[in-house]
Amino acid sequence: MKKLMLGNAAVAQGAYEAGVTVVASYPGTPSTEITENIVKYDEIYAEWSPNEKVAAEVAIGASIGGARAMSCMKHVGLNVMADPVFTVSYTGVNGGLVFCVADDPGMHSSQNEQDSRHYAKASKIMMLEPSDSSECKEFTKMAYKLSEEFDTPVFLRLSTRVSHSQSLVEIGSRENVPLKDYEKNIPKLVMMPAMAIKRHIVVEERIKALTAFAEETDLNKVELNDTKIGVITSGITYMYAKEALGDKVSYLKLGMAYPMPEKKIKDFAEKFDKVFVIEELDPVIEDHCKKLGVEVVGKEVFTLLGEYNTAMIKKAVLGEDAPFSAEIKEEVPARPPVMCAGCPHRGTFYVLKKLGLVVSGDIGCYTLGAVAPLASVDTTICMGASVSAAMGMAKARGKEFNKKLVSVIGDSTFMHSGITGLVDIVYNKGSNTVIILDNSITGMTGHQDNPTTGYTIRKEPTKQVNLIALCKSIGVEHVVVADPFDLKNFEKVVKEEVERDEPSVIIAQRPCALLKTVKYTGHCKITEDCKKCKMCLKLGCPAISFDGENVKIDTTQCNGCGLCVNLCPFGAIKKED
Amino acid sequence: MTTNIMIVGVGGQGTLLASRILGNTVIGEGFDVKVSEVHGMSQRGGSVVTYVKYGEEVFSPVIDKGQADIILAFEKLEAYRAMPYLKKGGKMIVNTQEIDPMPVITGVAKYPENIIEKLKENIDVTAVDALSLAIEAGNPKAVNVVLIGVMAKSTDIPYEKWVEALKATVPEKFLEVNMKAFNLGYNL
Numbered sequence: 001m002k003k004l005m006l007g008n009a010a011v012a013q014g015a016y017e018a019g020v021t022v023v024a025s026y027p028g029t030p031s032t033e034i035t036e037n038i039v040k041y042d043e044i045y046a047e048w049s050p051n052e053k054v055a056a057e058v059a060i061g062a063s064i065g066g067a068r069a070m071s072c073m074k075h076v077g078l079n080v081m082a083d084p085v086f087t088v089s090y091t092g093v094n095g096g097l098v099f100c101v102a103d104d105p106g107m108h109s110s111q112n113e114q115d116s117r118h119y120a121k122a123s124k125i126m127m128l129e130p131s132d133s134s135e136c137k138e139f140t141k142m143a144y145k146l147s148e149e150f151d152t153p154v155f156l157r158l159s160t161r162v163s164h165s166q167s168l169v170e171i172g173s174r175e176n177v178p179l180k181d182y183e184k185n186i187p188k189l190v191m192m193p194a195m196a197i198k199r200h201i202v203v204e205e206r207i208k209a210l211t212a213f214a215e216e217t218d219l220n221k222v223e224l225n226d227t228k229i230g231v232i233t234s235g236i237t238y239m240y241a242k243e244a245l246g247d248k249v250s251y252l253k254l255g256m257a258y259p260m261p262e263k264k265i266k267d268f269a270e271k272f273d274k275v276f277v278i279e280e281l282d283p284v285i286e287d288h289c290k291k292l293g294v295e296v297v298g299k300e301v302f303t304l305l306g307e308y309n310t311a312m313i314k315k316a317v318l319g320e321d322a323p324f325s326a327e328i329k330e331e332v333p334a335r336p337p338v339m340c341a342g343c344p345h346r347g348t349f350y351v352l353k354k355l356g357l358v359v360s361g362d363i364g365c366y367t368l369g370a371v372a373p374l375a376s377v378d379t380t381i382c383m384g385a386s387v388s389a390a391m392g393m394a395k396a397r398g399k400e401f402n403k404k405l406v407s408v409i410g411d412s413t414f415m416h417s418g419i420t421g422l423v424d425i426v427y428n429k430g431s432n433t434v435i436i437l438d439n440s441i442t443g444m445t446g447h448q449d450n451p452t453t454g455y456t457i458r459k460e461p462t463k464q465v466n467l468i469a470l471c472k473s474i475g476v477e478h479v480v481v482a483d484p485f486d487l488k489n490f491e492k493v494v495k496e497e498v499e500r501d502e503p504s505v506i507i508a509q510r511p512c513a514l515l516k517t518v519k520y521t522g523h524c525k526i527t528e529d530c531k532k533c534k535m536c537l538k539l540g541c542p543a544i545s546f547d548g549e550n551v552k553i554d555t556t557q558c559n560g561c562g563l564c565v566n567l568c569p570f571g572a573i574k575k576e577d
Numbered sequence: 578m579t580t581n582i583m584i585v586g587v588g589g590q591g592t593l594l595a596s597r598i599l600g601n602t603v604i605g606e607g608f609d610v611k612v613s614e615v616h617g618m619s620q621r622g623g624s625v626v627t628y629v630k631y632g633e634e635v636f637s638p639v640i641d642k643g644q645a646d647i648i649l650a651f652e653k654l655e656a657y658r659a660m661p662y663l664k665k666g667g668k669m670i671v672n673t674q675e676i677d678p679m680p681v682i683t684g685v686a687k688y689p690e691n692i693i694e695k696l697k698e699n700i701d702v703t704a705v706d707a708l709s710l711a712i713e714a715g716n717p718k719a720v721n722v723v724l725i726g727v728m729a730k731s732t733d734i735p736y737e738k739w740v741e742a743l744k745a746t747v748p749e750k751f752l753e754v755n756m757k758a759f760n761l762g763y764n765l
Contacts, residue, residue, distance in 0.1 A: 004604050006614070029616055033616070161638055161639060164614045165612065165613040165638035166597075166611065166613075239636045309641045310637055310639075322642060323664070326663060326699040327661065328658070328660060333681055334678065336680075339621065372683050372685070542677075545681065556676075
């Protein structure tokens, strides 16, 4: 049976068919739906871990324990889990172990555009790269076979267009893979210098064996057509190239991103007058070719930035222009993403902006607090940096500056890597104010549970981390809970807490407006008492606009959250059923 | 030959569901299909674009400028923004709804005037007040299914296949509203 499946769902199906029994991940676009789909299979234990490092270690432990295991993350999540990854390369596996990493060329939903293929080379771990959903499933299954055969973890590299495109997948049945025996093996599993020195030798031998495998395997596939132009490509760019160039060129499609073959590339390249390497982001294949002395055309005609498309490939390789397209002859306003109508963060950022505070920001929906008109967030680096970077800013600029400085971090992000920063503040005598935006869910990635929600990935009730008790237990004496929609009180609380010469935490508590449990009713309406002061427009609510004469509320967007009602100084906005 | 359909709108309008209904319909016709979606930050009220491509063999899941056979636009400004993607001789179905983007709300930009007229100068356009029809069907959120209905009428795929896909894609408790919405669009 063939089914239309998201690339991510196909990876999950592949894991199921390969007999995987343990999957641990932290959500991150574009990787999230792999683990969400894993939950559909009762035979597999799945969890949202607090962060990617924990997730990877759970998967590593499961592999050592003899099970086939998986961990999935976005490209920047791979940075978080890099520590265990580099060493599990040395220990190898017991049950097959696969790390799925999804890159985001074009940064649809990311803070950078890093190319994860570098990690494969740096950690000396084999990497496979599928081009569509069917390959997502097949390569996942293949990855488990190779992982056990070569005693290595395997990366499966995805990208936004592979992860988030649906294409047809042949559904198969689950392979019965018995749990492998666990045997104590200190030289293989205890990585201290004496053992690791010996394991490094094994790793280098493994790379040689995998390179030999790369020469033979059909994962690296030659399609011979015309002999003038050859194209070496991989992943989604193979699909772009096939659509752009069809049978006018020949292809070497590399399904193995690391290690790459040598002879196969040389043999392919010498057949053609000209060879192009087409790859998004960094010149990884190109550099490999050049190191082999194979003459190729790559980044001198293709960009290092963003996503590729068929038109640019056609132009660069065949010199053909893009098809006719109608031209827009005026400036069209952009439509950047915004916080949703009813978003609890809107109240928080309105107050922070009003008080003119420096806001050390973090990763989540609330990063949108940097967008006009709120434009409140000053910095966004990575998960958890809001807390620790604010500590650094305060140490650099002193106590008075610190009274104008807050960190904002979501509940899930705080559990991910905000806690350690807060421990640093307490331990090293900081006096920062950290606002935990507790919206009761992991918002941006589409509502995943986390340790503060009280539910597991399968919606089973579980122990809920108590943020107040947690902060107090690490030594924060001032922990206040406040509703960001009660603007007056929230402002009062923030003013009080930033003034303190001790660490403090404000838990801004109000659930995400998109949660099914949140039932705002009716709509807000501008009444004739409106003085057109436009104060409500400062909220940056997508439902409120000014048409040149009147302020209006779009009832298709408004969910009746009532924040504007609380704000209006003239009581001119009323709730309507 | 592939048929390229592009669905554009504002995050939250239900473009993703529309592309899935479409995908499920054409798969029933025995085509190779690719549907490209948008998840994550762009879903938060930003411009969203999804692609549905079908034919004998589909490679890229993405549609470039000048390649779309049909553009289904959920919002006027997004229709205008997507105009360069339409193929010569292609067709656009536009919901006449206006949703101000944040730069317009904050006053740094103006919502372009007479968009439908400007589109008509360049391309073949069918303008529909899908929001009113969705409200008539019983839920303003059914704009997406109204528009699918309008589009369905202009394809060779029989009515029953669309209904089948709709039933397979939409949660049962919303099926009645969505069937009404689909029919209102289809019978326009």
